[in-house]
Amino acid sequence: MSSRIARLGSRLLSRVLDVPPPTTDYTVSRVTTPMRDGVELVGSHYAPTGTAKGTLLVRCPYGRGFPFGPAFGAAYARRGYHVLLQSVRGTFGSGGDFEPMVNEIADAVDTAAWLRDQPWFTGTFATIGLSYLGFTQWALLTDPPPELKAAIVMVGPHDFAESAWGTGAFTLDNFLGWSDMMAHQEDRPLAVVLRRFLAPRLVARTHTQAPAGAAGRQLLRSGAPWYESWLSHPDGTDPFWENMALSDTLDKVDVPVLLIGGWQDLFLEQTLTQFQRLKSRGVPTAVTIGSWTHTQVMTRGGATVLRESLAWLDTHLAERAPASERAAVRVEVNGQGWLTMPDWPPAAAELELHLQPAHRLSAATPADTAPPSRFTFDPAAPTPTLGGRLLSSSAGYQEDSALSRRPDVVDFTGEPLTEDLYLVGTPVIELTQSCDNPNRDIFVRLSVVDVNGKSRNVSDGFRRLTTPSDEPETIRLELDAVAHRIPAGSRLRVIVAGGCHPRYDRNLGTGEPVVSGERMVPATHTIHHGTGGVSRLLLPTVALSAD
Numbered sequence: 181m182s183s184r185i186a187r188l189g190s191r192l193l194s195r196v197l198d199v200p201p202p203t204t205d206y207t208v209s210r211v212t213t214p215m216r217d218g219v220e221l222v223g224s225h226y227a228p229t230g231t232a233k234g235t236l237l238v239r240c241p242y243g244r245g246f247p248f249g250p251a252f253g254a255a256y257a258r259r260g261y262h263v264l265l266q267s268v269r270g271t272f273g274s275g276g277d278f279e280p281m282v283n284e285i286a287d288a289v290d291t292a293a294w295l296r297d298q299p300w301f302t303g304t305f306a307t308i309g310l311s312y313l314g315f316t317q318w319a320l321l322t323d324p325p326p327e328l329k330a331a332i333v334m335v336g337p338h339d340f341a342e343s344a345w346g347t348g349a350f351t352l353d354n355f356l357g358w359s360d361m362m363a364h365q366e367d368r369p370l371a372v373v374l375r376r377f378l379a380p381r382l383v384a385r386t387h388t389q390a391p392a393g394a395a396g397r398q399l400l401r402s403g404a405p406w407y408e409s410w411l412s413h414p415d416g417t418d419p420f421w422e423n424m425a426l427s428d429t430l431d432k433v434d435v436p437v438l439l440i441g442g443w444q445d446l447f448l449e450q451t452l453t454q455f456q457r458l459k460s461r462g463v464p465t466a467v468t469i470g471s472w473t474h475t476q477v478m479t480r481g482g483a484t485v486l487r488e489s490l491a492w493l494d495t496h497l498a499e500r501a502p503a504s505e506r507a508a509v510r511v512e513v514n515g516q517g518w519l520t521m522p523d524w525p526p527a528a529a530e531l532e533l534h535l536q537p538a539h540r541l542s543a544a545t546p547a548d549t550a551p552p553s554r555f556t557f558d559p560a561a562p563t564p565t566l567g568g569r570l571l572s573s574s575a576g577y578q579e580d581s582a583l584s585r586r587p588d589v590v591d592f593t594g595e596p597l598t599e600d601l602y603l604v605g606t607p608v609i610e611l612t613q614s615c616d617n618p619n620r621d622i623f624v625r626l627s628v629v630d631v632n633g634k635s636r637n638v639s640d641g642f643r644r645l646t647t648p649s650d651e652p653e654t655i656r657l658e659l660d661a662v663a664h665r666i667p668a669g670s671r672l673r674v675i676v677a678g679g680c681h682p683r684y685d686r687n688l689g690t691g692e693p694v695v696s697g698e699r700m701v702p703a704t705h706t707i708h709h710g711t712g713g714v715s716r717l718l719l720p721t722v723a724l725s726a727d
Contacts, residue, residue: 199487204230206257213266213294215276215287222273223266224249226257227300233260234329234497235305237295239288239316240265241280242365243272251478252308259490260498262300266291268316272366280312280362280406281340281424284319292325303327306497308489310334310440310477311447315426322429330496331433332489334440335477337447338454341416341425346449348644349621349684350411350694354446354571356396356682357383363403380572387682393695411695430457436464438492440485442472443514443662444576446569452661455524459508464496466506467524469663471514473575513602514577514638515665516724525605525661528720533594533672535611535707535715541594541674550710553590557678559700562686563588563623567637569660570683580627580675581635589677590707593629601666605720607639607659611676612713615649617703621687623680626659626717629671638664642680644687652712665724674717678705 207227212220224244238252244265253265269287270278295301304327307317314336321331337343344351360383364375382399389395393408400407413420430453437458441451448469455467468488470481477485488510494500507520533541537550557563563586567578584591609624626639641659666672679686685694689701707715 199483200259200490202258203260204228204258206254208253211264213291215269215290217276219269219275221266221269221275221287221291223264224253225300226253226263226265228257228260228262230260232262232300232302234493235262235295235302236264236493237291237305237307237320238263238265238309238313239268239284239291240309240313241268241271241278241362242312243267247478251482255486256308256490256493261493262302264291264295278362281315281319283423284316285322285423288316288320289323289325292320292327296325296327304329304497306330306332306493308332309336311336311474315340318426318429321433321435322426324433324435328435330436330438330492332438332440332492333454334485335442335445335447335451335474337450338429339416339425339427339450341418341421342427342450343447344410345414345416347642347684348414348646349642349687350392350414351446351683352387352392352685353383353565353682355410356386356399356407357571359396359404359407360399363400384682390688390698390700391694391696392685408695412693414694430454431461433458433463436492436496438488439465439467440477440481440488441467441469442474442477442481443469443512443660443664444471444473444569445477446474446571448569448660452524455509459523466492466508466510468510470512471577473569474571476576511604511663513604513663513665513724515667516602519604519663519724525720526722528605528722531601531719531721533717533719535592535674535676535709535717537709539591539593541592541672541717546709546714548710552709552712553707554704555588555590555676555678556702556704557588557620557687558702559679559686559688561588562681563677563679565680565683568640568680568683577636577638579634580625580637581633583625583677584627584635584673584675589675591676592674594672596631596671597666597668599668602722602724603638603662603664603666603719604722606661607720608718609641609657609659609674609715610654610718611657611715612652612654612708613649613715614652614706614708614712615703617689617701618646618648619687619689619691619701620645620649620703620705621679621684622655622657622705623677624657624659625675625677627673627675628664628666629673630667631669635673638662638666640680642684644684646691652706652708654713676705676707678703
């Protein structure tokens with residue numbers, strides 16, 4: 181009776197979420213897979229009791245229980261797919277030591293070789309997973325086996341060096357927080373719950389300390405031994421990153437790839453790069469981007485992910501003709517709804533707005549005599565992170581009015597819009613600036629101020645600079661890609677600061693390595709509007725309606 185009730189409940193939930201209903205029951209068994217060096221990896225084999233449509237490989241460092249077992253094992257097994265959910269090396273019973281990303285290429289190849297010899301293997305398979313589970317897919321795609329017919333990569337990076345150091349600064353909060361989580365994820369259950377409750381405060385306290393290497397080690401203790409090595413290798417071309425930076429993989433992939441991302445996901449730019457590189461080579465690929473953070477992809481976006489993933493698998497793995505051809509690009513316009521397009525970015529008009537003296541933003545070109553704007557960044561009291569593309573619970577679209585009121589930023593706010601404005605594409609800031617310290621950072625945020633005066637972030641950009649800066653220099657900085665409706669009556673705001681801490685490590689102002697540096701020197705920035713040069717915001721606008 182309970183099994184029948186569970187099946188009925190599952191079918192009802194599928195109808196509510198508008199996803200294909202389960203078609204079969206399944207069993208779960210423990211399996212081990214030998215690697216070339218003698219290490220054995222542990223996995224869970226989810227086997228449908230009815231007719232199988234194909235096989236899925238999911239390689240995960242976070243365990244095989246909740247939520248990954250239900251989300252990637254049970255959900256797909258109940259819809260006719262064999263699923264191997266495998267714990268990667270050094271995690272949850274698998275042998276060896278966990279070194280993030282370092283062993284995933286070889287272990288993925290060995291797992292695929294083992295898979296083809298299993299009596300239940302259906303002859304072809306696909307990969308699926310999010311975040312680190314996405315990286316393990318790119319690792320296999322460096323040399324894709326002939327049996328691999330499709331991949332579904334959700335918020336998954338292909339180049340960790342770019343994720344960690346691509347702006348020139350270390351992505352501190354995301355990867356110290358992740359390292360702390362990994363160091364404690366296999367503690368006793370009650371200890372895991374307690375650590376997750378305490379972690380935000382412990383990590384935040386660590387961010388106030390210097391040097392960053394010693395502070396991080398005090399937090400991590402004996403866990404996450406890789407952390408200092410990440411901090412110590414800022415050059416993405418360093419051989420240290422060889423097995424973690426897989427950009428060349430995008431030139432080798434020839435299987436259909438579905439990409440799923442979020443406008444507020446920390447790996448957004450890599451998801452879009454993956455789509456553009458694969459599509460330019462003629463690889464069957466599609467991308468879906470929602471108004472999600474990294475963690476919201478499987479919560480708020482869960483039904484969309486399941487629905488689109490099953491359709492992709494049915495077409496490219498089960499080889500069933502789709503009911504209709506899906507668009508190459510499907511994006512959620514924040515504040516509006518979903519939009520389909522044949523490519524990204526779409527053709528767009530360009531709206532030019534100038535940063536003006538007295539905190540103004542307008543289409544008019546400033547007079548030659550317009551005075552500059554100035555602010556001072558002090559690494560001893562760095563400009564804080566408010567919202568944006570983070571891993572933490574403070575990620576995403578957040579009320580950020582407090583940022584514009586700080587003395588260590590300058591803000592530029594436009595007049596109320598007379599009609600809705602639709603931004604779809606990549607905003608660009610051309611900032612003419614100088615600084616009394618060559619070691620400086622530039623953080624730029626585009627926000628929208630509603631009719632009640634509350635501001636929320638839309639798009640960010642960041643870059644670390646080390647060049648001489650006595651004379652005005654124009655820096656062109658791409659902000660985060662967006663699909664966003666700005667309602668009539670709202671105002672656009674640009675914020676310029678010398679840091680965004682702890683999303684990025686604070687610039688000490690001395691040029692010392694972040695891992696060991698302690699001495700701090702402030703930097704006074706000048707944003708030019710007149711004789712020194714103009715600063716302008718370039719916005720990609722498209723014609724849509726609110727219907």
